[in-house]
Amino acid sequence: xxxxxxxxxxxxxxxxxxxxxxxxxxxxxxxxxxxxxxxxxxxxxxxxxxxxxxxxxxxxxxxxxxxxxxxxxxxxxxxxxxxxxxxxxxxxxxxxxxxxxxxxxxxxxxxxxxxxxxxxxxxxxxxxxxxxxxxxxxxxxxxxxxxxxxxxxxxxxxxxxxxxxxxxxxxxxxxxxxxxxxxxxxxxxxxxxxxxxxxxxxxxxxxxxxxxxxxxxxxxxxxxxxxxxxxxxxxxxxxxxxxxxxxxxxxxxxxxxxxxxxxxxxxxxxxxxxxxxxxxxxxxxxxxxxxxxxxxxxxxxxxxxxxxxxxxxxxxxxxxxxxxxxxxxxxxxxxxx
Numbered sequence: 148x149x150x151x152x153x154x155x156x157x158x159x160x161x162x163x164x165x166x167x168x169x170x171x172x173x174x175x176x177x178x179x180x181x182x183x184x185x186x187x188x189x190x191x192x193x194x195x196x197x198x199x200x201x202x203x204x205x206x207x208x209x210x211x212x213x214x215x216x217x218x219x220x221x222x223x224x225x226x227x228x229x230x231x232x233x234x235x236x237x238x239x240x241x242x243x244x245x246x247x248x249x250x251x252x253x254x255x256x257x258x259x260x261x262x263x264x265x266x267x268x269x270x271x272x273x274x275x276x277x278x279x280x281x282x283x284x285x286x287x288x289x290x291x292x293x294x295x296x297x298x299x300x301x302x303x304x305x306x307x308x309x310x311x312x313x314x315x316x317x318x319x320x321x322x323x324x325x326x327x328x329x330x331x332x333x334x335x336x337x338x339x340x341x342x343x344x345x346x347x348x349x350x351x352x353x354x355x356x357x358x359x360x361x362x363x364x365x366x367x368x369x370x371x372x373x374x375x376x377x378x379x380x381x382x383x384x385x386x387x388x389x390x391x392x393x394x395x396x397x398x399x400x401x402x403x404x405x406x407x408x409x410x411x412x413x414x415x416x417x418x419x420x421x422x423x424x425x426x427x428x429x430x431x432x433x434x435x436x437x438x439x440x441x442x443x444x445x446x447x448x449x450x451x452x453x454x455x456x457x458x459x460x461x462x463x464x465x466x467x468x469x470x471x472x473x474x475x476x477x478x479x480x481x482x483x484x
Contacts, residue, residue: 155198163192175200214244215453216264216272218257222249224369224399225428226445227275230297233449234273241457243270250277252368258283265292271456273297273449279341281306293459297452298445299341300469307455309470311443313342316425316474317349319441320394321361323476325353327483329392329421331360335377335404336396338365343396346425350394362390366400374403381420382411391420392482398424398431401438405481409435421482437479444472 161168166185173180174189181189192198217234219227227249235245246269250257257276261283264272271293274284281301284294288306296308317334324332334350336343347363354361364380366373374395381389395401401424405416414420416436424431427440451470459465 155196157198157200159196160189160192160198163196164188212268212270213242214246214267214269215456216246216248216260216267216269217274218248218250218260218264218272219275220250220252220257220277221369222251224397225430226298226397226426226443229428229445230275230449230452233446233451234297234453235449236446237450237453241453243453252277254278254280261287265290271295271460273452273456275299277340293456295452295456295459297448304467304469307459307467307469309448309451309455309468309472310342311445311448311474312471313345313474314349315471316441316443317346317351317394317396318353319349319474319476320346320423320425321350321353321357323439323478323482324392324394324421324423325357325359327392327417327421329359331362331390332392332394333362333364333377333381333390334394334396335364335366335374335400337368337373340369343369346394346396369397369399371399371403371406374400374405375407376403378404378407378411382407382413389414389420393420393422395422395424398426398428398438398440400424401440401481402430402434405434405436405438417480417482417484423482427477431477432479434481436481439479439482440477442475442477444474448472 157168157171161171170185171189174186178186215238217231221227238245248260265287273295275298285305288294294306296306298310300308300310332354334347336347351361364377393404401422404422408414408416416422423439425441427442431438431440
């Protein structure tokens with residue numbers, strides 16, 4: 148077995164460059180304090196020796212981490228990737244780094260990663276929780292690590308949060324479907340997720356106001372496979388019981404519905420049944436039938452989440468904020484024809 152070479156330290160760099168350890172430290176952290184000649188010598192030594200700075204040790208020394216934790220529930224949903232992109236873009240602007248994990252929608256797994264983030268002394272945590280149980284997040288915040296909720300709200304108001312207005316999204320969707328003449332609307336939503344349930348309530352309110360029928364179809368999660376099963380169940384209904392519109396509370400569900408309906412062929416989209424999603428993910432416009440959806444601004448949501456986190460860290464007058472972003476209807480072929 149080949150012996151692992153010893154790790155190069157800052158003293159090795161100083162010796163190779165013919166300077167003090169303090170000079171190397173200045174080159175790494177405050178290069179303007181060092182002459183160009185010495186900076187060049189130190190950088191050449193770093194390149195030759197393959198030295199990698201130990202940022203973790205530096206953070207312990209100065210008492211401030213540059214690492215932000217981001218915890219989200221679903222690793223296959225592009226919505227959370229877009230949210231993470233917004234966080235990453237804002238982090239890069241601030242010379243910060245991300246420590247990313249996903250809970251797979253499991254509360255115990257979420258608590259495990261929250262504890263791990265806290266043990267790693269991250270500067271703060273951004274969480275997209277699947278449920279409204281944020282007791283662990285509150286406890287971490289009270290111990291001194293700021294926590295911001297992204298894509299949902301803390302009902303107690305004791306944490307900062309930023310989310311799309313899910314109730315308004317549901318209203319927008321149902322108003323659009325009613326406006327195109329639909330009278331029997333099926334809303335597809337997971338049973339245990341807060342955002343889809345708010346979207347259902349918004350849609351139901353508009354249906355009630357408009358005198359049209361709204362039915363709730365429960366699914367296990369927001370996946371294409373669940374959308375496929377919903378479409379198959381709708382096709383099995385008698386013709387006079389089928390909805391003439393299907394509002395899926397996520398684009399992944401809507402894509403599954405579209406796949407089955409187009410493959411089966413008995414119901415034409417949108418002539419016989421309109422289909423729409425929510426989140427307006429990148430692939431929605433290039434679906435087999437371009438999908439009407441609701442833009443939730445998840446990239447901007449991620450940027451705002453980090454802005455709130457940094458304000459809590461750096462602003463002595465910080466007050467917790469619970470921000471809602473206005474959704475936007477993006478109408479396409481799946482409802483308009």
